[in-house]
Amino acid sequence: MMLLTLALVLLPMLAGIALLVARPHAQAKSIALLTSVIGLGLAVALYAGYDATNGPVIAFQHDWAPAIGLRMVFGFDGISLLMVLLTAIVFPFIIGAGWKKPLSEPALVNGLILLTQSALFGVFLAQNAFLFYVFYELSLVPVFFLLLRWGGEGRRAITMKFFIYTVLGGLTLLFGLVYSYLQLPAPRSADFAALQNVVIAPDVQRWLFWVLFLGFAIKMPMFPLHSWQPDTYTMAPIQGTMILGGVMLKMGIYGVVRFVLPIVPAGVAHWRDVVIVLSLIGCLYAAWIAFRQNDLKRLVAWSSLSHVGLMCAALFAANTAGITGALYQTLAHAILVVALLYLVGGLQERLGTTQLAAMGGLKARMPRLAALFLLVMIGSVALPLTQGCVGEWLMFNGLFEVSPWWTFLGVISIILGAVYMLFAYQRSMLGEAHKNTDLVDADGIDHWILVPLIAVTFILGVYPQPVLDLLHAPVEQLLTLIN
C-alpha cells in the first residue's frame, strides 16, 4: 500500500523531470504514455486492494515541518480513491491527444503534463491539510508553463490572469487552513483525521466559510468568479484545456468535500442557499452563453461551466444523494470533457479552425467521426444509460430534498444543455457542406482514444455500483461530521 501510494506520486514526477532534463523529443510521448499507463495500473491496484467499507487508510507518514503542522501524510479513502482513479484514467488519453500532431518540443510538453499529474495525485492522496495545499499550488506551476508557451492568442495576459486568480484563492485557503488548524487544542495536527473534528464558533464559521471556499469556488469556477475560465480554456492548447477542465476543476469539488463541509458546517448551513442560487444562476447563464457560441472550443468551456455549476449546487445540498451525485458526476464530467475536447482538437486539425460557421455537413465526409461525436454528445446531454444520467439523477434527488424549485432550475439547465449540444452537432455535422476539400475521417488513433472513453461512459452508466460503493462509506462519515 505504501509503495503503491508513493509510486503514484513519485513515478510521474521523476519521469516528468527526466523528460524535462534529457529532452528526448522523439521518444517523449511514448515515455509519457507508458508512465501514465503504469500510473493507471497502480491506481487500479490501489483500488483492488482497498475495502470500501473500511475507513481512511494512511499509507505513509513522515515529518516535514511539524512545528507548523506540515507533515507528509499520504493515504486515501473512497473519495480520494475516486479522484485518483479519475486522474489516472484521464491522463493517458490527455497524453494520447498529442499523439498525432504533437506540440513543438514534445519532451517539454509531456514532461510538464506528467508533473501536473504527479501534483494532482499528491493533492488527492494528501491526508494533511498543508500537504494538500503544497500540491494544490504546485499543480499550478507546470500548467502555467503549458499555457504560457503553447497557448494561443493573448496567452501572456490570460495566463497571468488565470494564475493570479487561482493563487488569490490559494492564499486565502492557506490562511483559512492556518486559522482552522490553530483552533484545535494543542498538541495540534493538521492531518485530516484531526482537522475534521475542529470545533469553531458559529459566528466565526460565517466568515471563515468564504475564506475557505473562495479558492475552490475560483477553481471550479462558480459564478460570478468564472471570468478567467472561458478565455483560459479557449486559449490553452487542447491538452492544457483537458487538464484544466478534466481534472484540475475537480480539485475544487474535492476541496469543498474535504475542507469546507467538515470544518465549517454551520457556515455551510448559513450560506447554503446563497451558494446554491449562485451556482444555479451560473449553470443557466453558462448554458445560455454556450448556446450562443460560434466557437466550438468556447462552447465546451461554457458547457463545462454550466455542468460544474450544477455539481456545486448539488454538493451544497449537503445530503447523501447530492454529495454522492456531485462526486459521481466529477468522473463522468472528466471523461466527457476530455472526449469532447479531443473531438474539438480533431476538427481543428482537419479544418484549421474551431468556428462553427466554418463547419457544416461534415457527417457526409467524415461519417465515423460524426458517429463518435454523436456518442460523446449523448453522454454530454446525459441520456439514460450514460454515466451523466446517473450523476444527474442523484444530484436532482439531492437538490429536491432541499427545494423542488432548485431541481426545476437544474432540469432547465439540462434541457438547455441538450439544446446547445444538439444545435452544435447540427451546425457542425449536418447540413450543407461548405468546402470541397478532402477531409480524413477518424483514424485508428482517434478510435483508440474515443472508444474507451465512450465505453467507460456507458459501462458506468449501466452499472454505476462499483463507484457508488466506493463513495458510500466516506459520504456517510462526512454527513455525520456535518450534522
Next chain:
Amino acid sequence: MSAIILLSILGVVLLYMGLGNNKRLLAPVGILGLAGAGALSFLDRRPLPAWGHGAMAFDDLSMAFCVAMAGITLLLFVFGSDYYSRTQENVAEHYALLVFSLTGAFLLTSYQNLLMLFLGIEVLSIPLYILAGGKKRSYRSSEAGFKYFLLGSFATAFFLMGIALVYGMAGSFDLKVIGDYAAANAEHPAALFLVGMFFIAVGLGFKVAAVPFHFWSPDVYEGAPTIITAFMSTVVKMGSFAAVYRLIGVHITALPPAVERTLWAITILTLLIGNLVALRQSHFKRLMAYSSIAHTGFLLMAVLSGDALAGRALFYYTLTYALATVGLFVVFTVAKRAANGDEHIRIFRGMFKSKPWLAAATLIMLLSLAGIPPTAGFLAKYQVFVLAVQNGYVWSTLFAAVMAVLGIYYYLKVIRETFTTNEEGAVLQLNATNTAVIAVCGVGALLLGLWPMGLI
C-alpha cells in the same frame, strides 16, 4: 566575540592588501576570513558569560544569524571575484568595507544595551554610505551614496535622540532594565519614554526600509553597484531584523499600546505600499527594492506577533530570502552584461532557450521569493502566517495573504520574461564562480523548503 575580532582584523588586512598589486588574492583571502568568522561564531555557541560588562551576549539565535550572514557575504565575495574582475581601482577598499559592514551586522545580533545597538548600526551603515557611491564616475551611484548618507544620518539623529530619551526615563542603557521598566509602566507609559521609543522605531524603520521610511531604498538599490545592492538587501536586512527582534521581540516585549499600534500601522502600510508599487516596476533593481520593502512587511509581522518562535521564523525567512536574492542578483548581472547594461526585466528574455539550467535556477529562486511551494520561501511565509494567527492577529494575516498574491504577480512577470523566447538571442556568459553561486542559491532555496533541517 572572537568572530567579530577576526572580522575587524580581516578588514584591515584587506585594506592593506590594496596597497600592493595583488587584486586577485583579495577575494580568496576574504573568503577564507569569512569562513573562519563563520566557524568561530559557530564555536562560540556554548553559553558564554556576557561580554564587556554585559554589553554583548551570544545565544543560539545570534550564532545562527552570524553564521548565515558570514555565509551570504562569502557567496557575495565569490561573486565579487568575477564582479570586480573588470574594475581596477579601489577593489580592496570595497572588500574591506563590506567586511567592516558585516562586523556591524554581527554586533547587531548580540547587543545587550542600546549603545552597542547604536554602535552596530553605525558600523553597519557608514561603510555602506561609501559603498553605495562605489562607482565614482557614475552619476547614479554617487547620487545613491549621497542620498543614502543624508537620509541615513537624519534617521540616525532620531535614533540617537530616542536612545537618550529612553535612557532618561529608564535610567539605563541595558535592555533588561529597559524591558523591566516598560513592563512596570505598561499601563501608563511616560510621554518621554513613548517619544523615545517612537524615535528608535524611526531609526530602525529606516534601516529595514519600512514605509514611510523607505524612500531611499529604490533609488539607492538602483544606483548602487549590484553587488552592494545584493549586500544591502540580504546581510543588512538580516542584521537589522536580528536587531529589531532582540529589541522588541526579546527584551522590550511589553510595548506601550500606542507604540505597538504604530508598529502595526507601519507593517500594514509596508505590505501595502511595497507590493502595490512593485507591481508597476519593470526595472529589475527597483522591482527588487520594492519587493524587499514588501518582505520587510512580512518580517515585521513575525516580530510583532510576539511569539516565542518568532526569532526562528525571522532567521528562516531572512536566510531563504537572502539566498534567493543573492542568486538573482548574480543572474541579473550576467544578463545585464549580455544586454549591454540594460536593467529592464526584459533582459531575462530568452534565458530558457540559451541556458535552461540557469533558467531553472532562476525559476526556483523567484518561486521562493513569491512563496510558492515547495520552495523555502513558501515555508517562510506560511510560518509567519501561523505565528501571527496564533497570537490573534487574524485580520492582519488575511491582509498579508492577499498582499502575497500581488507579490506572486510581479515575480511571475520576471518568470514570464525568463521563459519567453527572444529572437535576438543575447549570449549569456557564465563562468565557474558565478555558476557556483547560482547553484548554491538555487539548490538552497529548494532544499531548505523540502527539508528545513530543523530550522522550523
